[in-house]
Amino acid sequence: MAATYIYAVIPGGVAGIFDVAGVDDGDGDVYAVPYHDLAAVVSSSPLPDYRGLRREDAVRYLVAHQRVIEAVMQAFPVLPVKFGTVLPNETRxxxxxxxxxxxxxTTLEQFAGQMQMEVVVLWDLSEIFQEIGREEAIIQLKAQVAARPVEETPAERVAIGQIVKASLDRRRAALCQRLLPPLQEVALDLVVNPLMDESMVANVALLVDEAGGRLLDEQLAMLDERFEGRLHFRCVGPLPPNSFATVEVQGFSFESVNxxxxxxxxGETSSLGEIKKNYxxxxxxxxxxxxxxxxxxxxxxxxxxxxxxxxIAYGETQAVLVPDEQGCGEAQGLFQGTPAREPVCSFTxxxxxxxxxxAIRRQEILA
Known part of the structure; x- marks a missing residue:
């Protein structure tokens, strides 16, 4: 039986099917698994584990993951689940x-009415290299290299590369000091993401509400005018709040717990107090x-x-009551006993x- 891939948690608690292809390339439905007033957006999973994939395969599945979340976002507030999260079945x-x-x-309520916008700032790298090439230190080193055979100047060539890189970094840092404050003014929160290559000056995710989204457009227009077209601004969104609140789910192996x-x-059962006492x-x-x-x-x-x-991490996962097919409550989890007493942790x-x-964590995009 195929495992179940999880894309997001949404409010509503209603079963339904979404008209979008999932990580299984559309072989099965993307649908909602309800529980009380919540639901998980899921599909069948072609893989039991998404770690260690070749880059091209990882990108293909990641695109499908994001495509589903963005489609669901058109109808529901979305709490994204981390890419590659798989559970054995709907019961889990x-x-x-x-x-x-x-x-x-609580997290869905916290981010209600908010969205993520991603801003990438680019510069003309060839133009920047020309400017750096006119720096005095570069001119002097180039003159030394030009006057001698190639095999005699490896250290100088390395030094030129280091100076160029240092100059790029200084220029980028100086620009970011001017770019980020105007963006922060309109954002509820901001995450600085890794740069994909040297053509990027900044790569940021902004959490904004509807008013902040409108103000962001105005700030980007102002920045474009301020830098007289020397920088190029790309804005993508609205997106789910991936960088600010992503669900991470971790299981435990019996071997490690044992x-x-x-x-x-x-022994085979223990309370948290006994774990701490023995430690x-x-x-x-x-x-x-x-x-x-x-x-x-x-x-x-x-x-x-x-x-x-x-x-302690294992023991702090709490006992829950999950309704079975007939709507009856079935206790599942690792604690037994009444909630009024210290729960007993089972190591079976x-x-x-x-x-x-x-956990709900902030995420950075993969460089």
Missing amino acids: VRHLLAQGEALFR EARYRLGL HRLAAQLHPDHNPQDPEAEARMAELTWAYRHL CEAVEQALLI
């Missing part, structure tokens, strides 16, 4: 929605300060700390495979 998708329900709802619990001397007890025994003659003390302490952090293979770490 509902588990994700249930576990992250409060976080998803190793961590053994390091802390825990502090073992840390007091293994800390390098208490074992100054042991060359392995630091390594053992690092392993213990990793195990503790791993189990089934519980570990159901656990999900959910």
Whole structure:
């Protein structure tokens, strides 16, 4: 059975099909999996894992991922999910929605009425190189190189390249000091993205509301006039707030959780309090300060700390109630017991495979 690819979380909690091709090249529908007043936009996935792809394949799937999100955005507020997020089936998708329900709802409310605009500023690189070529340091080095055989001037040629690069960086930084403040004035937030190549002066994502979007057009026109056409401005949007709020979902491997619990001397179930108690007890025994003659003390302490952090992250995923096909509640997750008591964490293979770490993170585009 094909895995389920997740594109976004939207409000509404209504099932439906979207008229757009997904990462499976249109072989299946892109549709909504509802849970309460939320829904996940999903499709079948041709791959179980999108890590380690060849660049051209990664770009093809990424374009499909973005195409779906932008199509859904025409009808719904969208909380994007990180590219390449796959879960085994719709049941796990509902588990994700249930576990992250409060976080998803709060984030959708926070970004309601807001959109991302991407501004790229370019310069004429050949013109800039000509200007740099007229700098005194470059002129002197070029004269030295020209007067001697090529094989005698490798150091000077490297020095020329370094001076050119340093001059490019100084000029770009000076321009950004003039470009970014006017853009920040109209934005609710701003992320500076990596430059794709030397032809870029700036590559920024701006979070704006409707009024900010109109003001952005005015600021770009003003900047174009100020720089007298020497810079070229490209503005793309509106887009979903990918750079400011993207859902990241992380699962756990049974092997890593099992190793961590053994390091802390825990049984098949444990509370968060017991995890912390065992860690502090073992840390007091293994800390390098208490074992100054042991060359392995630091390594053992690092392993213990990793195990503790791993189990705390695992343990803090909360129990949720996911309705089954008949609408009845079925407890899923890794905690058992009543919410009024400290939950008990299960380390069984089934519980570990159901656990999900959910976070909303700012993202930068891939350079």
